[in-house]
Amino acid sequence: MRRAIVIGGGMAGMLAAVAVSHAVDDVVIIERDELPDGPRPRKGLPQARHIHILMAGGADAIEDLLPGSIDRWLAEGAHRHRLTSDMVALSPEGWYRRWRPTHYLVTSSRDLLDHVVRSQTLKNHRIQVLPGRQVTGLLGSSSRVSGIALSHITGTGADEEMTADLVIDASGRASRAATWLADLGITEIPEHTLDTGLTYATRIYRAPSGAESIPVINVMADPRSPGPGQAAALAPIEDKQWIVSLGGTRGGEPTDNPEDFTRFALDLRHPLIGQIISRAHPLTDVAITRSTHNRRRYFEKTGTWPEGFIALGDAIATFNPVYGQGMSVAAQGAQALRRELNRTGDVRSVGLSRRVQRAAAGPVDAAWALATAQDIHYTDAHGQVPTWQDRIVSAFTSRLSRTATGSFFMATAMTDVTTMRKGATRLARPSVLGAALLGPLRPPLTEPPLTERERIVLQLKPDNERQNV
Numbered sequence: 001m002r003r004a005i006v007i008g009g010g011m012a013g014m015l016a017a018v019a020v021s022h023a024v025d026d027v028v029i030i031e032r033d034e035l036p037d038g039p040r041p042r043k044g045l046p047q048a049r050h051i052h053i054l055m056a057g058g059a060d061a062i063e064d065l066l067p068g069s070i071d072r073w074l075a076e077g078a079h080r081h082r083l084t085s086d087m088v089a090l091s092p093e094g095w096y097r098r099w100r101p102t103h104y105l106v107t108s109s110r111d112l113l114d115h116v117v118r119s120q121t122l123k124n125h126r127i128q129v130l131p132g133r134q135v136t137g138l139l140g141s142s143s144r145v146s147g148i149a150l151s152h153i154t155g156t157g158a159d160e161e162m163t164a165d166l167v168i169d170a171s172g173r174a175s176r177a178a179t180w181l182a183d184l185g186i187t188e189i190p191e192h193t194l195d196t197g198l199t200y201a202t203r204i205y206r207a208p209s210g211a212e213s214i215p216v217i218n219v220m221a222d223p224r225s226p227g228p229g230q231a232a233a234l235a236p237i238e239d240k241q242w243i244v245s246l247g248g249t250r251g252g253e254p255t256d257n258p259e260d261f262t263r264f265a266l267d268l269r270h271p272l273i274g275q276i277i278s279r280a281h282p283l284t285d286v287a288i289t290r291s292t293h294n295r296r297r298y299f300e301k302t303g304t305w306p307e308g309f310i311a312l313g314d315a316i317a318t319f320n321p322v323y324g325q326g327m328s329v330a331a332q333g334a335q336a337l338r339r340e341l342n343r344t345g346d347v348r349s350v351g352l353s354r355r356v357q358r359a360a361a362g363p364v365d366a367a368w369a370l371a372t373a374q375d376i377h378y379t380d381a382h383g384q385v386p387t388w389q390d391r392i393v394s395a396f397t398s399r400l401s402r403t404a405t406g407s408f409f410m411a412t413a414m415t416d417v418t419t420m421r422k423g424a425t426r427l428a429r430p431s432v433l434g435a436a437l438l439g440p441l442r443p444p445l446t447e448p449p450l451t452e453r454e455r456i457v458l459q460l461k462p463d464n465e466r467q468n469v
């Protein structure tokens with residue numbers, strides 16, 4: 001009888017349970033929360049109150065692990081946006097054009113994304129959840145983890161131990177894996193952090209009639225301009241609603257005061273989102289979070305790594321959320337687990353954990369490079385100091401992005417990477433370097449690329465008309 005234990009029943013935990021399920025008789029997910037049976041909020045997922053964009057690379061991975069998920073999201077009200085045709089984005093280098101579609105992304109509430117993944121996962125008869133319990137440590141030694149210690153959240157049940165052939169830590173950004181491993185004698189796990197001090201502030205709005213399915217709108221910060229970075233994103237979600245998140249780095253944070261919300265959006269590099277929400281009806285107060293730093297634990301680089309233990313998802317790394325990568329990294333990590341299990345066929349095979357940890361580091365590295373290449377430019381960022389290599393990569397990324405404002409070829413190459421469908425090496429191909437040398441083939445756009453219909457449903461005037469008023 002083979003058993004796997006998964007710590008945490010969030011996105012990474014559910015997908016890891018699916019990935020391991022064919023290799024064991026029993027998968028037990030230990031979760032602190034009572035998990036809702038619908039798309040409803042829960043305490044252990046506070047970030048769900050903020051905008052969550054699922055990139056194509058993550059959606060593909062989830063569909064691969066749990067076929068039918070995309071159709072279920074859409075049936076329950078999620079939106080599938082074609083990229084770049086269904087996206088209006090002001091990058092640091094200017095407005096991106098809306099080229100013909102090559103990729104996609106999914107928007108809905110995070111609670112809906114999780115609900116579908118959870119209900120699809122729990123159809124698998126080998127997988128069960130033990131809610132209301134929290135893992136407090138690992139059993140075993142530095143050479144093999146053999147189980148977990150757990151306690152009941154309510155304090156009514158006695159502390160327990162549970163053995164397993166494989167323990168997967170998917171307990172998210174608050175993971176205590178480094179401490180638990182230290183208790184087994186595995187110390188000195190390299191760790192990097194980069195914290196821009198970003199605060200997120202989010203409100204849900206009722207979408208005005210006719211504007212339920214608008215494109216995702218994104219006014220990004222420019223990390224290279226002096227002072228804090230300020231940004232906003234608006235996405236349609238289920239139930240004819242929009243979710244709007246504002247972000248401000250240290251010194252330029254949004255507040256939780258509803259009075260300030262629209263003003264913040266109007267004062268960005270372009271007022272588009274502020275103009276749109278000033279005419280929309282808010283349905284919620286402002287939710288705030290400051291849990292937004294980049295933190296990378298290099299588990300795959302430790303000298304000793306125990307058999308029988310793997311960390312996935314945010315337990316390995318967290319990223320500045322404005323880049324929208326965390327769920328995709330979690331999903332691709334679960335795919336890496338399944339690939340390695342398919343190769344060996346045995347959950348107890350020697351070296352499996354180390355191989356999975358290395359394979360899962362691939363998507364983590366890609367997301368980390370993308371997020372930190374931008375974030376190192378914030379003068380008030382704490383942590384990693386930019387090296388000259390970082391500065392070269394960053395200048396190159398900026399050149400690619402400027403080219404993408406006026407080149408379909410470059411826009412596609414960049415979207416290949418930002419949607420996490422391809423690794424960053426895609427951008428080192430000679431054809432991409434050539435296009436970057438050539439620069440944008442079309443002039444910069446002077447106003448947001450909205451269609452006439454979108455301007456009407458959003459009650460917007462062209463920029464030049466507004467200036468003349």
Ligand SMILES: Cc1cc2nc3c(=O)[nH]c(=O)nc-3n(C[C@H](O)[C@H](O)[C@H](O)COP(=O)(O)OP(=O)(O)OC[C@H]3O[C@@H](n4cnc5c(N)ncnc54)[C@H](O)[C@@H]3O)c2cc1C
Nearest residue numbers: 008010011012032044052053135172313314321324326327
């Ligand atoms: C503000 C914000 C916005 C974001 N926006 C995006 C976005 O647009 N796109 C994107 O892809 N990603 C986004 N992310 C990142 C995304 O939320 C995470 O990457 C994703 O949730 C990671 O999944 P996970 O399963 O690793 O962790 P989580 O989803 O956090 O799940 C961890 C689970 O473990 C449980 N748990 C914790 N400790 C224990 C324990 N000791 N015992 C038992 N259970 C435990 C928790 O209750 C929870 O259910 C955003 C993050 C933030 C903070």
